[in-house]
Amino acid sequence: MKNITIVGGGLVGSLLAVFLGRRGHTVNVFERRPDPRTTDVYAGRSINLVVSHRGWTALRAAGLEESVRSITVPVYARMTHDRDGRTTRLPYSIDDKAIYSVSRGELNRRLLSEAERSPNVTLHFDRRCVDVDLGTATCLFRESDGAAHSVKADLVIGSDGAFSAVRAKMMYGRFNYSQEYIEHDYKEIAIPAHADGTPKLDPQCLHIWPRRWFMMMGLANQDGGFTGTLFMPNTATPQAPGFDTVREEAQVRKFFAEQFPDAVQLVPDIAEQYLRNPQSSLVIVRCDPWVHADKVALIGDAAHAIVPFYGEGMNAGFEDCRVFAELLDELGDEDMGEVLRRYNAARKPNGDAIADLSLRNFVEMRDLVADPRFILRKKIEGRLQARHPDQWLPLYSQVKFSDIAYKDALREGQRHDRIMEQVLALPDIEARWESEEVERTALALLDRS
Ligand SMILES: Cc1cc2nc3c(=O)[nH]c(=O)nc-3n(C[C@H](O)[C@H](O)[C@H](O)COP(=O)(O)OP(=O)(O)OC[C@H]3O[C@@H](n4cnc5c(N)ncnc54)[C@H](O)[C@@H]3O)c2cc1C
Structure with missing residues (x-):
């Protein structure tokens, strides 16, 4: 069993502590802010997020699905409001699937309490990471009164968000970075x-x-x-x-x-x-690699800060935690270097893909949802999915309602774009979109692509 330092007790760090604590590791979480369960660190702001399928998969694997579901509100559709106040309801799926709205503060408090239930997990608040020795997995933490403590571990995991101090230290070495x-x-x-x-x-x-x-x-x-x-x-x-x-x-x-x-x-x-x-x-951060030898790894926004337009930043971070825990189950913790290499290989391409997908969804939310062609496309795709569920899963469903790797979803979404461009160009498509002929054309294009 390892002695693990987690830097950052936000959404991802606290869920990771649950996973690692339950596997018997000694886990210390260091969070720069005060305990959000006793101090209003969110300053009365009611920021909320959506939890979607892959977030639930991770929460279920951590045994927290019920605990978190009780603080969420299900959301089944988009409703657009035009300048004249007219509204249009567009369901997210053809089979009543929902995404779930949750208060960020409430979720963070819940996850911290769940992490603390494990006797192996200790939470330390008001501890800002100011330095990391990557070679020895040693972090320096400073308290608000100026006191500093050095903590050595077997492994440091940086879940300290988009402006990660752990990542900043990795930038001194052979490390690619863009912001x-x-x-x-x-x-x-x-x-x-x-x-x-x-x-x-x-x-x-x-x-x-x-x-x-x-x-x-x-x-x-x-x-x-x-x-x-x-x-x-x-x-x-x-x-x-x-x-x-x-x-x-x-x-x-x-x-x-x-x-x-x-x-x-x-x-x-x-x-x-x-x-x-x-x-x-809003910042997009990409970096490579997410790990340093067998001593340091980045997770959540520290590894992949993305724009919020797919509502997937936290969900992607939760998926990182699940994959990391599964790799530990599969490989054990003797060769941590191999666990970290495999984690990097599994997650980095998906971090890049969800960054691209999130930018793409911005365009969709900002202007396309009000565009009649876009609405028609959604209807055609919904019909294809209903009649041929094994062949056509719309991109949104792949991202929000499945565990399909983001990189595969991105590739499949680009293929769907090419096909739907041709389908929407068919003569008189507005009147014929429900016809057998349109359906046959779409499936033939799918076969050929
Ligand atoms: C407007 C908006 C809407 C969003 N909506 C969604 C959504 O609907 N669904 C979704 O999945 N995602 C959404 N996101 C993204 C989501 O908020 C992030 O992906 C998620 O919070 C990442 O969690 P994290 O724990 O990696 O990082 P953070 O939540 O940033 O947590 C990092 C933690 O580390 C601490 N920390 C930072 N530096 C240090 C240090 N030096 N030492 C110690 N501790 C430190 C911080 O105090 C913080 O507690 C949204 C983001 C924005 C901006």
Whole structure:
């Protein structure tokens, strides 16, 4: 059994501690912030996330499915809101599958408590990792009063997020790294419940206000409210406003009144929230390798920070944890170098693929969900899936409702794009999309591709 240091007690680090503690390893988790179960580290912000299929697969493998399911809200469809307040409901699957909305703070608290139930796991809060000796798996942690402690282990796992201190140390060696800020930033807007606690929107839908160059979305919380997130370019362009041109109160009021009039009805203090809430950026981090010899590994956002448009960052991190635990089961812990090599080989290509898929889904959410061609494509794909489930699984279902490797899903999605481009080009497709002929054409193209 190994002595393992986990740096970062966020969503991924705390789930990893559950997996490793249950396997008998001695696990110490060091988190720079105070304990979120006793301090409001989320400062009253109701950020929420969706858990989807592969997140559940990992939680089930860790024995936590029931515990986590009880704090989620199922979401079965997207609901788009146009500028005139008209809504369109688009189910996520043809067979009523759901993704699950959960409060980030609540989930983190739950996972930390589950990790702590294992006698092998010790949580240390207010410990910021400031240095790592990669060769000896020794970390230096600093407390807020300045005290510093050095901790040596057999293995260090960096689950310390997009700006990982562990990864920073790996960059001194033979290590590839890229960091890309996308043009869009985001701001959160709380959409409150009615005074009697009932929700103002259908809680079983993810609400999207797509406006081509920017968008707002809303996800249900368990208290009847929603967390809204506005994604918009930082800098305005001729086509679209940006956070830099929507700054003064009058500009903010005009912006919401013109772009999201129905949201203004739901959130009377929308302008005040916009002016008060911080603007956050979105970064994509790719690096290679994710491991150093038999001593250090990166996991979760520390290895692959992605944009949030597929809602898969945490799910991908949970899948990393499951795969890592399965490799330990398969290979044992004697040759940790081999475990880490196999982990890197299994997960790195999938980290790259979900980064690409997430950018691609941004385009889909921002403008395509409001596009009649896109809606028609979804209908054709839904029909193909219903009639030939063994041959056609739409990309969204592969990513959100299956354990198919992200890299395979990406390749299959690109194949589907090529086929559907030809199907949508068929004459009179709007009228004939349900015909046998369209179906036969799609299947023939699938056979040939
Ligand atoms: C707006 C938005 C919406 C999202 N929606 C979804 C979604 O719907 N579904 C989904 O799956 N994902 C979503 N994500 C992505 C998801 O939030 C991340 O992928 C996930 O939080 C990654 O977990 P993590 O534990 O790897 O990193 P983090 O959650 O960042 O946790 C890292 C932890 O390490 C600690 N830490 C950092 N540095 C140090 C240090 N030096 N020493 C000690 N501790 C340290 C931090 O305090 C933190 O607790 C979203 C992200 C954003 C921004």
